[in-house]
Amino acid sequence: KTDPLIIFTPSGKRGHFPVGTPILDAARELGVYVESVCGGRGICGRCQVAPEFGHFAKHKIESKADAVSDWTAKEARYTDKRGDLPEGRRLSCSATIQGPLVVDIPADTVVNQQTIRKAVDTRDIHRNPAIQMCYVEVEEPDMHKPLGDLDRLKLQLEEEWGFADLLVDQQVMPQVQKILRKGDWAVTAAIHQDLETSRPTLVALYPGLKNEAYGIACDIGSTTIAMHLSSLLSGRTLASAGTSNPQIRFGEDVMSRVSYVMMNPDGQEAMTKAVRKAVNDLIGQVCADADIDREDILDSVFVGNPIMHHLFLGIDPTELGGAPFALAVSGAVHTWATEIGLEMNAGTRVYIIPCIAGHVGADAAAATLSEAPHKGEGLSLMVDVGTNAEIVLGSKAHTLACSSPTGPAFEGAEISCGQRAAPGAIERVRIDPVTLEPRIRVIGAEMWSDEEGFEEAVAGTGITGICGSGIIEVIAEMYLAGIIDEDGVISSSGTARNPRIFEDKRTFSYKLWETASGPDITITQTDVRAIQMAKAALYAGVKLLMEKLDTTTVDRISLAGAFGTFIDPKHALVLGLIPDCEVENVSAVGNAAGTGARMALLNRDHRREIEETVRNIEKIETALEPKFQEHFVNAMAFPNKVEKFPKLEQ
Ligand code: FES
Numbered sequence: 279k280t281d282p283l284i285i286f287t288p289s290g291k292r293g294h295f296p297v298g299t300p301i302l303d304a305a306r307e308l309g310v311y312v313e314s315v316c317g318g319r320g321i322c323g324r325c326q327v328a329p330e331f332g333h334f335a336k337h338k339i340e341s342k343a344d345a346v347s348d349w350t351a352k353e354a355r356y357t358d359k360r361g362d363l364p365e366g367r368r369l370s371c372s373a374t375i376q377g378p379l380v381v382d383i384p385a386d387t388v389v390n391q392q393t394i395r396k397a398v399d400t401r402d403i404h405r406n407p408a409i410q411m412c413y414v415e416v417e418e419p420d421m422h423k424p425l426g427d428l429d430r431l432k433l434q435l436e437e438e439w440g441f442a443d444l445l446v447d448q449q450v451m452p453q454v455q456k457i458l459r460k461g462d463w464a465v466t467a468a469i470h471q472d473l474e475t476s477r478p479t480l481v482a483l484y485p486g487l488k489n490e491a492y493g494i495a496c497d498i499g500s501t502t503i504a505m506h507l508s509s510l511l512s513g514r515t516l517a518s519a520g521t522s523n524p525q526i527r528f529g530e531d532v533m534s535r536v537s538y539v540m541m542n543p544d545g546q547e548a549m550t551k552a553v554r555k556a557v558n559d560l561i562g563q564v565c566a567d568a569d570i571d572r573e574d575i576l577d578s579v580f581v582g583n584p585i586m587h588h589l590f591l592g593i594d595p596t597e598l599g600g601a602p603f604a605l606a607v608s609g610a611v612h613t614w615a616t617e618i619g620l621e622m623n624a625g626t627r628v629y630i631i632p633c634i635a636g637h638v639g640a641d642a643a644a645a646t647l648s649e650a651p652h653k654g655e656g657l658s659l660m661v662d663v664g665t666n667a668e669i670v671l672g673s674k675a676h677t678l679a680c681s682s683p684t685g686p687a688f689e690g691a692e693i694s695c696g697q698r699a700a701p702g703a704i705e706r707v708r709i710d711p712v713t714l715e716p717r718i719r720v721i722g723a724e725m726w727s728d729e730e731g732f733e734e735a736v737a738g739t740g741i742t743g744i745c746g747s748g749i750i751e752v753i754a755e756m757y758l759a760g761i762i763d764e765d766g767v768i769s770s771s772g773t774a775r776n777p778r779i780f781e782d783k784r785t786f787s788y789k790l791w792e793t794a795s796g797p798d799i800t801i802t803q804t805d806v807r808a809i810q811m812a813k814a815a816l817y818a819g820v821k822l823l824m825e826k827l828d829t830t831t832v833d834r835i836s837l838a839g840a841f842g843t844f845i846d847p848k849h850a851l852v853l854g855l856i857p858d859c860e861v862e863n864v865s866a867v868g869n870a871a872g873t874g875a876r877m878a879l880l881n882r883d884h885r886r887e888i889e890e891t892v893r894n895i896e897k898i899e900t901a902l903e904p905k906f907q908e909h910f911v912n913a914m915a916f917p918n919k920v921e922k923f924p925k926l927e928q
Contacts, residue, residue, distance in 0.1 A: 280370040281297070282294065282297065283294065283339060283378045284379045284381065285334075286310045287330070287383070292308070292725055293307065293308050296913050299377060301329075301371075301373050301375070302325050305370060305383070306480065310383060311512050312324075313509075315411045315413055315487065316371075318371035319352070319438075320352030320356050320369055322358075322371050322489055323369065326363060326367045327367070327381050327383055328365075328366045328367055328382040328384055329368060329382075330381075331344045331380075332347070332380075332384050334380055334748070337459075339380060341377075341380040342377060342797065343441065344377065345376050346379060347375075350373060353372050360849060367384070375511070386517070386814065403513055403876065407510040407577065407882065408470055408471060408582045408627065409470055409481075409510050409886075411489075411490075411491050412438070412466065412468075413466045413488075414466075414467065415463060415464045416430050416458060416465065418463055420613075428446065430443050444478055445479040445480070447480060447624075448607035449624040450480055450483055453483060454483060456724050457641065458485075461484070461691070463482060463776075464485075465482050465483055465485055466483070466485070466486070468484075468576050470482070472612065482625045490570070491577075492508065492516070492568075492576065493578060493650055494506065494561060494572060494879070495578070495579045495580075495875035496507070497581050497872045498523070498561070498586040498587070498590055498641075500525070500526075500535070500586060501523055501664065502521070503523050503556055504519075504520040504872050506875075507567075507568055508879060509640060510880065516564075516567075516568040517563075518564070519560055519563045519567065521563075523554055524556050524561065532586070532665060532666070537599070539594060539596055540599065549589050553586070554619045561621065572621060576624060577873045577879060578615060579628075579629050579878045580631075580640075580875070581631045581639070583641050583642075583664070583668075584605055584635075585598055585632060586639070588606060590837070591611065593606045598666040602899075603637060603899070604636065608633045608635075609632050609889070610889050614626070614627060631885070631888055632642050633822065633893045634679050634897060635759065635897040637668075638679045638680065638897065641662065644872045645838045645874055646874070646888065647888040648873040649885065651670050651671065651836075652677040652894075654673050654834070657672070657673050657827070657833050658672065658835070659820060659823075659832045659834070660836045661837060661842070663816065663837070663838075663839055663842065664689070665689070665817045667681060667815070668681050671823040671824065671827070672895075676896065677891070678823045678826055678896045678898055679823075679895050680819050680825065681819065682900055684816050685808070687811070688812050690743070692808045693744065693809075694802050694804065695805075696745070696746075696749060697744065699746060699747070699844070701739040702742035702743070704718045704721075704748040704790070706748065706751055707752040707755050708755060709759045713776075714759060714778050714779070716752075716791065720741055721737070722738070723735035739792065740795060741793050744790070745844075746845075749838065750809070750848060750853065750855070751789060753801070754848075754852040756768075756806075757853070757916045761788055763913050765916075766802050766806045766914070768806065770786055782802060785802070785803035809853075810812035813853055814910045815910060816856075817856070817909065818909035819879055821909040821921075822903055822906055824899060830857075834862065834863045834864075834865075835847075836865055836866075836867045837864065838871065843866045843868050844866070845866070848861055849909070854915070854916060854923070858923040858925045859925060874888070
């Protein structure tokens with residue numbers, strides 16, 4: 279006889295469980311989020327669910343009133359102490375399965391209602407955070423047993439939660455007596471334990487029941503800083519925000535920031551201060567968005583490229599400016615928020631994912647954690663493109679990483695009409711191969727230029743330039759339309775053919791768009807060259823890794839970062855930006871570094887996983903590889919001088 283079927287709504291997750299299984303256990307096993315602070319002791323009330331009864335034809339299940347156990351002693355104790363549950367609700371840690379059952383997870387159980395609106399990323403991350411919230415009721419002081427208040431609290435935490443040998447953060451000690459009395463001897467302890475082998479530490483203490491704890495995951499990019507605020511109890515992302523990296527005023531790309539440090543005695547300090555202030559401001563923003571107090575943030579994870587990583591930690595990045603690109607620290611960093619000037623709870627810890635190499639940072643490691651090229655059977659390529667492309671290629675058997683100096687062309691810099699991706703920027707382009715007439719899409723206007731209403735849609739911002747994804751598309755389309763040849767030359771023969779191609783200081787340009795007020799948007803020969811150099815650098819790096827693995831194709835390609843999100847895989851293949859691969863196996867994975875950081879925030883096992891993976895990745899230094907130059911030269915051509923793209927041609 280099979281165990282009864284249980285179905286959770288709204289997720290639809292289902293499974294069979296033996297009679298007597300607490301509903302919470304079934305939910306956990308199926309990966310359905312249900313919160314709990316009291317560890318299933320029937321104290322916190324966070325684990326409420328609503329069993330539903332009736333004939334659910336859609337689910338082919340009859341859920342009867344006796345399919346769930348009668349009111350339990352734990353539930354009776356809970357309602358005695360804390361008041362009635364809303365109608366139809368049960369405590370899932372106490373109510374058990376007695377028969378086939380449909381259970382609804384009410385939205386307020388999953389996460390506070392007011393904070394749900396900004397949930398951005400719904401990827402299920404199995405939770406095992408470094409912070410655990412533990413409710414206990416402590417014995418009152420007794421003249422005959424002169425044990426300190428803190429010591430009795432520790433005893434209780436050991437007895438109920440199994441934390442032996444607990445350390446206590448210094449900043450907690452002066453508050454213990456007040457908090458115990460304020461909570462009438464009931465308190466919630468926030469216990470931090472990252473490494474399985476390290477001693478657990480009491481980092482914060484709250485009177486009564488504290489039903490929430492939050493964490494932030496932050497990706498410090500040279501251009502943008504992105505942050506997610508997550509509930510450590512539900513795993514949900516409650517708010518996300520981004521801001522430009524204020525270090526831009528010291529230098530547009532990472533290398534110019536290193537030069538700034540070398541040339542200015544207080545340069546490093548100024549940049550460290552600037553980035554920490556931006557991070558503090560972002561913390562303020564995500565907390566305001568989710569309507570929570572920054573004091574309730576108890577854990578944090580940061581990632582960044584090596585130079586951002588060093589500057590954030592207050593380390594002089596000069597050594598990273600030249601060979602052998604020595605990192606001051608490559609392994610994971612554990613520190614305190616207060617130590618690096620971050621404004622959260624005084625007990626908040628900071629975990630920084632390890633860097634892979636002098637050019638391949640913690641951001642690439644985090645993206646690796648998220649995309650898991652090191653776990654697959656087939657060969658996966660992951661590229662994260664910024665001013666440096668970070669490249670990871672591998673499978674379960676062996677994983678390699680390198681970086682390649684693509685320069686800022688892919689971000690729209692160094693392009694005559696280039697601009698950052700912002701409203702008014704051309705992001706998509708199609709060129710008719712016969713008439714050479716373009717169609718465009720502009721950020722902020724949700725339509726193509728030949729659709730009705732386009733003029734009005736762009737009236738507010740105007741058409742101001744072309745962003746990274748637009749430049750890739752326009753050059754791929756120019757190549758497909760025969761405006762540029764394999765060597766990237768805008769051919770003079772075009773002038774006779776079409777007035778959009780015109781002579782411009784001894785070379786030729788393509789007029790992409792006439793704007794109403796500003797100058798025309800044109801693609802010059804120099805623009806095409808800049809993209810050729812960038813894509814050749816990227817491809818040469820990829821090719822180097824492929825050669826090391828003795829392969830000519832890859833099974834899967836993930837394009838990470840803002841750049842990857844907006845480029846069309848087909849255009850990337852047409853230009854020979856990435857190696858030949860089935861188009862449907864090329865995917866844009868968005869901010870993979872941010873997702874990896876969130877994984878490390880919500881589950882400390884992921885921290886161990888990436889630490890081990892980084893140790894095992896073989897690091898290739900492109901600058902030292904004699905074949906890099908040869909690959910680079912071949913990759914200057916569209917799509918490539920020597921490589922074939924049979925899968926694309928199909
Ligand atoms: Fe706390 Fe059920 S888990 S009441």
